[in-house]
Amino acid sequence: xxxxxxxxxxxxxxxxxxxxxxxxxxxxxxxxxxxxxxxxxxxxxxxxxxxxxxxxxxxxxxxxxxxxxxxxxxxxxxxxxxxxxxxxxxxxxxxxxxxxxxxxxxxxxxxxxxxxxxxxxxxxxxxxxxxxxxxxxxxxxxxxxxxxxxxxxxxxxxxxxxxxxxxxxxxxxxxxxxxxxxxxxxxxxxxxxxxxxxxxxxxxxxxxxxxxxxxxxxxxxxxxxxxxxxxxxxxxxxxxxxxxxxxxxxxxxxxxxxxxxxxxxxxxxxxxxxxxxxxxxxxxxxxxxxxxxxxxxxxxxxxxxxxxxxxxxxxxxxxxxxxxxxxxxxxxxxxxxxxxxxxxxxxxxxxxxxxxxxxxxxxxxxxxxxxxxxxxxxxxxxxxxxxxxxxxxxxxxxxxxxxxxxx
Numbered sequence: 001x002x003x004x005x006x007x008x009x010x011x012x013x014x015x016x017x018x019x020x021x022x023x024x025x026x027x028x029x030x031x032x033x034x035x036x037x038x039x040x041x042x043x044x045x046x047x048x049x050x051x052x053x054x055x056x057x058x059x060x061x062x063x064x065x066x067x068x069x070x071x072x073x074x075x076x077x078x079x080x081x082x083x084x085x086x087x088x089x090x091x092x093x094x095x096x097x098x099x100x101x102x103x104x105x106x107x108x109x110x111x112x113x114x115x116x117x118x119x120x121x122x123x124x125x126x127x128x129x130x131x132x133x134x135x136x137x138x139x140x141x142x143x144x145x146x147x148x149x150x151x152x153x154x155x156x157x158x159x160x161x162x163x164x165x166x167x168x169x170x171x172x173x174x175x176x177x178x179x180x181x182x183x184x185x186x187x188x189x190x191x192x193x194x195x196x197x198x199x200x201x202x203x204x205x206x207x208x209x210x211x212x213x214x215x216x217x218x219x220x221x222x223x224x225x226x227x228x229x230x231x232x233x234x235x236x237x238x239x240x241x242x243x244x245x246x247x248x249x250x251x252x253x254x255x256x257x258x259x260x261x262x263x264x265x266x267x268x269x270x271x272x273x274x275x276x277x278x279x280x281x282x283x284x285x286x287x288x289x290x291x292x293x294x295x296x297x298x299x300x301x302x303x304x305x306x307x308x309x310x311x312x313x314x315x316x317x318x319x320x321x322x323x324x325x326x327x328x329x330x331x332x333x334x335x336x337x338x339x340x341x342x343x344x345x346x347x348x349x350x351x352x353x354x355x356x357x358x359x360x361x362x363x364x365x366x367x368x369x370x371x372x373x374x375x376x377x378x379x380x381x382x383x384x385x386x387x388x389x390x391x392x393x394x395x396x397x398x399x400x401x402x403x404x405x406x407x
Contacts, residue, residue, distance in 0.1 A: 029112050030112065033074055044063045048063040056227055061236060072184075113193065117186075120186060171224055176229060180237050191244055256294060265291065267290045
């Protein structure tokens with residue numbers, strides 16, 4: 001039956017109303033989640049500037065971690081937490097939503113989560129594309145109003161320097177930290193529920209593929225050249241992926257431990273309890289955990305966590321021991337030497353270093369070698385190299401372009 005036929009048919013009217021309400025609620029929740037993610041991004045950007053970090057690298061790295069955590073909780077955790085009874089008692093509210101990964105949760109929370117992840121494939125790029133098309137429209141409008149002498153007809157759009165005109169053509173800065181946080185949220189949420197929702201990794205792959213090409217296009221055609229970031233932000237994101245493995249294994253145990261879908265057999269070899277099979281009572285934590293089909297996942301989780309802890313403890317212990325030995329033997333460390341070697345491998349010419357403000361100031365106290373004074377006095381760099389006092393330009397005619405004795 002069509003929609004209107006179901007609406008007019010009494011036996012289908014209530015079903016149509018319920019399904020329509022559930023659909024609207026799912027999409028509405030998705031839009032709210034996307035809007036809150038945008039709010040978190042703007043809020044953390046302003047908070048990072050307020051903190052007054054010592055460098056842009058540390059500020060963006062701090063913003064990346066906080067935006068990632070807020071988006072991850074808002075996108076992938078709230079849909080699971082609001083059904084937990086302990087949290088409802090903590091905040092003093094009550095819901096009838098499913099607290100476990102049963103059929104009811106997949107019909108409600110799982111559907112909402114799928115809608116949110118589908119929207120997250122496109123939503124993070126909408127604002128960037130809107131800004132790109134507005135920027136291109138602004139430039140085309142300016143170029144259409146140029147005269148034959150390449151001057152603008154608009155008296156309100158006057159640029160007195162080339163730098164001001166260049167800024168008009170430049171796009172916004174490329175926010176590398178927010179790209180990192182968005183990709184991390186997508187990967188975390190998709191692999192968090194990948195065991196029981198196999199479409200999630202597909203959504204994550206499509207999202208990463210689209211993000212790659214969108215960022216590549218906008219980086220080449222719209223964004224400004226980003227600052228010279230260090231590799232600390234990339235290393236921090238790589239280290240966070242290790243915790244994703246633990247989260248994936250824990251969520252796999254939780255999902256596959258639900259008796260309504262995955263019953264399984266106890267490790268002890270006993271028969272599955274009759275009262276649990278009939279749904280008379282819910283299983284305890286031990287009964288959910290000690291099942292045969294969960295045993296490989298539990299062993300993998302234990303080995304991975306143990307390996308991660310040993311790696312952290314051993315690296316820290318070895319570093320402390322080496323520091324003590326260097327202190328006792330009064331020897332130098334290798335960190336400064338490695339930094340100098342890395343610095344020396346980067347070949348930057350003088351003009352690029354000056355444009356990027358890596359080199360600031362002058363190599364001499366000779367005021368005539370300052371480019372600004374050379375332009376003001378109309379002298380050449382060769383003249384400034386052979387003279388070191390302002391009184392040296394007295395008696396010369398510097399208004400004609402060529403330095404000569406005034407007549």
